[in-house]
Amino acid sequence: MKANKVLINTLAIAITFMTLVPFVWMVSASFMHQGEANQFPPRLFPETFSLEHYLRLFISMNIVRYFLNSVLLSASITGLSLLVNSMAGFAFAKFHFPGKESLFKLLLAAMIIPAQVTMLPLFLMMNQLGLINSYFGVIIPGMASIFGIFLIRQYISSLPDSLIEAARLDGATDFQIYWRIVLPLAKPILVTLGLFTFMGTWNDFMWPLIIMTRESMYTLPVAMANLSGEHSQDTELMMAGAVITVLPVIIVFLALQRFYIEGIMLGSVKE
């Protein structure tokens, strides 16, 4: 039993090592001097800490701009999509109207269509609307999500109808019921969905890559891909860029991991 315990914990530590080593190397290489990461055998830790690459990113490579673009897009999509999806989720959960079931089924069925199918026409459409190279070109298509509606509907359905009936008897309007009663009660699922949306948007690559052709509109992942094409030999610089890109999501995740993991456990969570 003791031997097993040692064995199992050692194995767990070994796997931890494997999952974390790329991160450790990423962080430590970002502090190395130019060229230090390109040697054999590879160094796991820098000889002396150097902030030169971070400074270069901040001063001459416009990374603050990309960072702000990412923050802005992720925050506004998260906020707006929570609003839009929770409204629809509430309607599907607590209202009775003809055609509700078939409408909901239609939406669920549409979830199998991969987003890539829509990209070309969506691009042309955004062009017609003059939204290429604008924040709205990313925000608007990201605002409503079938998955989000589904998740919220499931949660709100489980709230007791009596609460709503009681409020209605007190003369509350439907909007007041949604805003004052349902939303506060649905907080856990809103946090979970918000977290998914935020991270999903932050990490999203293909759509921003397509629609943001102007450098000043790049998000961090697009900027990273661009940088890695230009400065691929500057390993240390790239690693500093990777750290800046990855750090915010890791922090957000660590702060709210309970909600994230619970979200997955809720089942059928599709990224």
Next chain:
Amino acid sequence: MKGKRLFKVWMSPALFLAPALLLIAVFFFIPVVVSFLMSFTDFDIYSLADSSNARFVGLENYKNLLSDPLFWKAMHNTLYFVFIGVPLSLFVSLGTALLLNSKLIRFMSLFRLAYFLPVVTTLVAVAVVWRYIYHPSFGLVNYLLSLIGVSGVDWLGNPNWAMPALILMAVWKNFGYNMIIFIAGLQNIPPELYESAQIDGAGRWQELLHITIPMLMPTTIFVSIITIIGYFQLFAEPYVMTQGGPMNATLSIVLLMYQEGFRWWRMGYSAALAFVLFLILFAATLIQLHLQKRFSTV
């Protein structure tokens, strides 16, 4: 009278539904329909300049697709990625889930966190990191291999090794997600089953084979379909790490679609590709529904 009542029944939910449904209709359903129609035309960059330069070509795009060696190359690569990557990923997920579910493990939540971390990180950023980890002369992978006396390979530069390298990275990046679902599945298995098995004198392997794995079957099917659908959409890894090379060894369906659509602007052709992808995913989903029904009735 009836009209007025219907209006009352509809009014409120319609207001709540309007923003979401409008957005989904305009920015999802319409593009899907347009894309479908486009796949029967030769809409291309010339047609952008002047839409009268587009023609209806019927099934021509689909025919060309099926006779294009590049399409089959991309299909082959994608299937390679899916059929090696998914089982490997599930195996690692299940293994780590069993490990973390063990009563002997200490600091379980800490390990779970560490295993899960790659899942939440930005794919583009880690792809860049891994490009250096795979570097033929300075990369960690070849260094570790050299420690055990194996001479390294040019992972991303060699057509035979580029895809395995991408698979390895994808497994590293994704296994934590399914692990969480497996852990949930494991915790749902009633402990009485194990207790009675122990009374019958079953060993660990027998427990695993006769209780754990059968009980996890629905979870496994669900997880594998989700993973297959995700893996079919391989794009950012080859885009950032290899650009589809060397010698198209990592060209995936979505990357080809992107290149045809947004590099050459052959939009009709690219739309046809998108629908082929859709058909594949549709088939995968049907299989899932079928399997799930079978296992839930058992």
Next chain:
Amino acid sequence: MRNIHPWKLVCTLVLSFILMQMSTSCRKSSSTKVITLDFWAFGAEGDNVRKFVTGFEAENPGVRVLVQNIPWTAAHEKLLTAYAGNSMPDICQLGNTWIPEFVALNALEGLDRSIDSSNMISSESYFPGIWETNRIEGNLYGIPWYVDTRVLFYRSDLLRKIGWDSPPETWEQMLEISKRLIESGYTKYGVFLPLNEWVVPTVLGMQQGSAILKDDACYGAFSDESFLRGLEIYQHFFQDGLAPKGMTEVNNVYQGFQENTFALYISGPWNIGEMMSRLPAQMQDAWDTAPLPALRSEDYPGLSLAGGSSLVIFRSSQHKDLSWRWIEYLSRPDVQSEFYSQTGDLPARLESWAALGLSEKKPTAAFYHQLESVKNTPQVPEWEQIAMKLQQYLEYVVFEKWTSEKAMELLDQDVNKILEKRRWLKSRD
């Protein structure tokens, strides 16, 4: 975070919108005071050209040049995406094989009138073969920025060892040198011809008189006699083991060149700088460059491809006069010379070649001679796609999966498919 109230959510939303508005309006308010020229450049050029912006801005108060740098691997798709999205820059660097494509899209501003009134730029200051690549159906669309062509890089020390004091002048000699080098054990292979390049077979075809495309560039001419004759020479190098077939056998070109894996290599000017920095000091006298071999020695130097990048102005630009001034600035002989010393890109202006002595000095002189005998690839918008296809089929030829006749026939079928749209558009004119 546990107490998220709806109103907090709304606050965040409002705040983020205000922020967004601020960040976009910031840009607008600053752009009303100064005129901003959007300039796109690729790779190392994009990095280095930033240093010239200050000089231009000092001469033109109230003008800002915004350089956007795009990696070469993404350049083509970014440009087309920008075209499709109506968000082209004012000026751009354009590989001169791409010019026909953007002309076909009616995206480029004609430059003939600007040339006529310019005292800075005229065609006499440029290599005629390069200048021609910017001329489509009689109209000029680009001004050469830097030039590029392929020449032969060779190990002069090894060639001397087998009795060749001068580089090969014919392909026949090139084959012979390769054989001798291998037989006498000096090298493992003779030539390195990277399989992911379509240039050498194209050059060979052109030297044999192939037009590459025929009938007003509406059909492929790859399975025609002349191209096949060129391809035969190309194949020889592989069949006789004179060139490595596997991509991985030469993992690092410079290492291979240095360690006698091969002694001959056809490549472009960017490798001058690479060879100088990557080969050890004692090796620097051991390599040289020469123009490409020809079919017969009286034709030496043989034809090569006209390459390089030009500067173009997009029709959508609101500041065409200013854009032209920026092109003129970058075309000044002293700026060109300075740009050469920064990037190693060969200057387009002949004055700069003379001023820097490049036409006489060792590694660049071969380029000078070569640039006097260059030809452009077919000027069709589809060329980039056709070249990619050619590359694909070459692989099949080299690995002897198909005979060259069969592969080129299949290639022509594909190429004719690509050109079908061109034929249709032509028939409607």
